[in-house]
Amino acid sequence: GAGVSQSPRYKVAKRGQDVALRCDPISGHVSLFWYQQALGQGPEFLTYFQNEAQLDKSGLPSDRFFAERPEGSVSTLKIQRTQQEDSAVYLCASSLDTGNSPLHFGNGTRLTVT
């Protein structure tokens, strides 16, 4: 497709379960970002990749959060031992990284931890 694709759209997990969220960026986009959006808030930065290199992971809230992009295309955000406070929409965004190209967001994965 032409846009950023995220799956699943919705995920319900019991507290303590592990989850994996997938992001397919726009073909050819070098930069890939993950954001977390809590209810009623703006998106908050989690981590950033340039190709397969994770250049910034300063926004990951704990060591239960892990992201990878092994071949510089598809990315996976993994959350281990989910907690209720992890409930949020997880947004993936990609860009050409030309400096002037804005981020293109996917529709997100809504995670609910019960």
Place this chain on the structure above:
Amino acid sequence: DQQVKQNSPSLSVQEGRISILNCDYTNSMFDYFLWYKKYPAEGPTFLISISSIKDKNEDGRFTVFLNKSAKHLSLHIVPSQPGDSAVYFCAASAVGFTDKLIFGTGTRLQVFP
């Protein structure tokens, strides 16, 4: 500490009138600013941007104004249309338009006939 603030959670405007959405920031290192629009159950969509070397950028019905001394920017939509009804997020970056963005909490705009 909220570095980007949108103090109006909602705004209601009649179709055809001007919509003005405001955004304030605290970090003087921010040089790149963007507005995103978000419909329910969709991701944010880029609308318009401005860098600190300019004080105005226009794209069709959308104009963004930047006042660096006041650390304030605004988005003007003229004329407003019902399809503009959405949540609008202001975002800022110190490094570039494609770098880590700091978002405000959003303003819900409703345009009524």
